[in-house]
Amino acid sequence: MSTMIQHDYRSVYHFSPREKWMNDPNGMVFFQGEYHLFYQHHPSGMKWGPMHWGHAVSKDLVAWEELPIALAPDELGMIFSGSAVVDWHDTTGFFGGEPGLVAIFTHHLEREGQAALQTQSLAYSKDAGRTWSKYAGNPVLAHPSFVDFRDPKVFWDAEKERWVMIVACGQTVCLYHSPDLKSWTFASEFGEGIGFHGGVWECPDLFPLPVDGDASRQKWVMLVSIGDSPDYPEGSRTQYFTGEFDGETFVPDAHSRTVRWLDYGRDNYAGVSWSDVPAEDGRRLFIGWMSNWKYANLTPTEGFRGAMTVPRELSLRTLADGSTALAQQPVQELAAARVPLVTLKDATIAEAQQALAGLALESYELRAEAAPGSSYAFRVRAGGGEETIVGVDASLGEAYVDRSNSGLSGFHEQFGGRHAAKLEAGRDAGPSHDLTILVDRASVEVFANDGQAVLTDLIYPNADAAGLSVAGDEGLVLASLAIYAIRQPAGGSV
Numbered sequence: 349m350s351t352m353i354q355h356d357y358r359s360v361y362h363f364s365p366r367e368k369w370m371n372d373p374n375g376m377v378f379f380q381g382e383y384h385l386f387y388q389h390h391p392s393g394m395k396w397g398p399m400h401w402g403h404a405v406s407k408d409l410v411a412w413e414e415l416p417i418a419l420a421p422d423e424l425g426m427i428f429s430g431s432a433v434v435d436w437h438d439t440t441g442f443f444g445g446e447p448g449l450v451a452i453f454t455h456h457l458e459r460e461g462q463a464a465l466q467t468q469s470l471a472y473s474k475d476a477g478r479t480w481s482k483y484a485g486n487p488v489l490a491h492p493s494f495v496d497f498r499d500p501k502v503f504w505d506a507e508k509e510r511w512v513m514i515v516a517c518g519q520t521v522c523l524y525h526s527p528d529l530k531s532w533t534f535a536s537e538f539g540e541g542i543g544f545h546g547g548v549w550e551c552p553d554l555f556p557l558p559v560d561g562d563a564s565r566q567k568w569v570m571l572v573s574i575g576d577s578p579d580y581p582e583g584s585r586t587q588y589f590t591g592e593f594d595g596e597t598f599v600p601d602a603h604s605r606t607v608r609w610l611d612y613g614r615d616n617y618a619g620v621s622w623s624d625v626p627a628e629d630g631r632r633l634f635i636g637w638m639s640n641w642k643y644a645n646l647t648p649t650e651g652f653r654g655a656m657t658v659p660r661e662l663s664l665r666t667l668a669d670g671s672t673a674l675a676q677q678p679v680q681e682l683a684a685a686r687v688p689l690v691t692l693k694d695a696t697i698a699e700a701q702q703a704l705a706g707l708a709l710e711s712y713e714l715r716a717e718a719a720p721g722s723s724y725a726f727r728v729r730a731g732g733g734e735e736t737i738v739g740v741d742a743s744l745g746e747a748y749v750d751r752s753n754s755g756l757s758g759f760h761e762q763f764g765g766r767h768a769a770k771l772e773a774g775r776d777a778g779p780s781h782d783l784t785i786l787v788d789r790a791s792v793e794v795f796a797n798d799g800q801a802v803l804t805d806l807i808y809p810n811a812d813a814a815g816l817s818v819a820g821d822e823g824l825v826l827a828s829l830a831i832y833a834i835r836q837p838a839g840g841s842v
């Protein structure tokens with residue numbers, strides 16, 4: 349094996365900016381056959397700095413085309429995170445009766461000798477997001493006392509025929525409503541005395557989902573990202589609540605007293621959801637920023653810094669204890685980029701190992717199924733003394749990623765380590781011991797137990813750490829094992 353050190357951490361099938369810094373995804377919206385991804389961007393620096401909205405579009409959620417910057421700082425401040433909507437009925441009056449795109453974002457103004465000012469503002473586009481005008485009446489919403497008042501997520505309340513905004517307010521979230529996106533009425537505040545408060549509350553989201561795929565049973569899901577704090581090795585991460593929402597107030601389910609995380613890896617932050625069709629039965633999609641404020645400014649990429657998770661589809665499932673939990677799966681569109689390399693059924697570990705032994709792969713998808721109660725693990729991006737271990741441990745009842753020895757990690761003392769997600773029993777059956785692993789040049793995303801247990805972790809292996817192996821319980825048979833290379837999407841800067 350070559351001992352040459354080579355690093356190319358540009359993802360093959362995850363979006364990253366052509367150059368310089370990126371953090372949160374913003375303004376995810378589907379309009380006229382295109383998905384729009386905006387993102388927190390510092391176009392002239394490799395670290396966080398004056399924030400702009402970068403912009404990319406995709407027709408299939410796999411190939412992304414980077415477009416010119418959508419929003420740049422102005423006299424009201426930098427352009428922080430926010431959302432975008434299709435104003436189908438021209439409630440704003442910006443579009444002469446036609447549908448158009450409106451971005452709702454935070455202006456962050458640094459002020460000499462006092463705290464920064466955060467207010468909510470609008471911009472609109474009459475040409476499918478190619479060019480943007482800021483609304484002359486900005487800002488549209490300020491708060492007399494909150495210093496942290498940011499990251500508005502706006503959606504249409506079809507029942508009450510008005511817009512709803514959920515916005516982060518320091519250690520809580522606030523809900524407002526509006527007929528036209530311009531004038532906002534306070535409705536309620538949520539979060540005091542519930543959930544995790546070991547960091548600032550940021551990037552909230554609120555959306556309905558059917559429970560167990562049954563459209564007649566619906567619950568609301570609230571996502572709240574929690575900023576980094578030196579007190580917690582996990583750094584920044586995203587919690588969620590399930591409950592009811594009547595257009596004014598969110599009432600959490602009783603089980604929401606137990607803190608639940610969207611992802612049990614370290615690198616899925618500030619994620620947001622969106623829906624790909626105007627109808628309410630559209631898929632609920634999600635994308636997150638694959639990093640962590642603990643070390644986001646230090647990761648060892650060159651020329652660019654930051655990547656997104658793959659787009660995922662969200663669902664809700666009833667667990668054995670009667671509570672409702674989120675599940676995630678990579679969007680089905682990713683399957684179109686697959687090139688099958690290994691397809692095995694009922695394979696012993698020795699047979700599986702034989703099929704994997706000759707492979708040298710940086711970017712791929714691995715799917716494995718084993719009988720409930722099985723323990724097994726894959727070593728991915730392995731070679732030259734490096735490996736990332738991804739497995740299911742039946743005795744501990746968890747899926748895990750161990751990146752202690754995954755490659756470069758010296759940029760932060762808390763980067764290495766093992767991360768685990770509990771496998772929860774479903775209403776009618778114990779946890780299943782399947783694993784889907786998405787491996788790319790600088791990341792692993794793990795979906796276990798039908799997407800209930802999810803871990804997203806950055807890794808920085810040497811390019812020739814491309815080996816793959818499997819180990820498991822004595823006598824274990826993998827009901828199925830598939831490996832797919834993921835093709836670099838054509839025509840897009842991913």
Ligand code: FRU
Nearest residue numbers: 372388399428429550551618
């Ligand atoms: C979350 C966050 C947001 C803010 C943005 C600034 O990562 O801190 O709260 O709007 O990043 O870039």
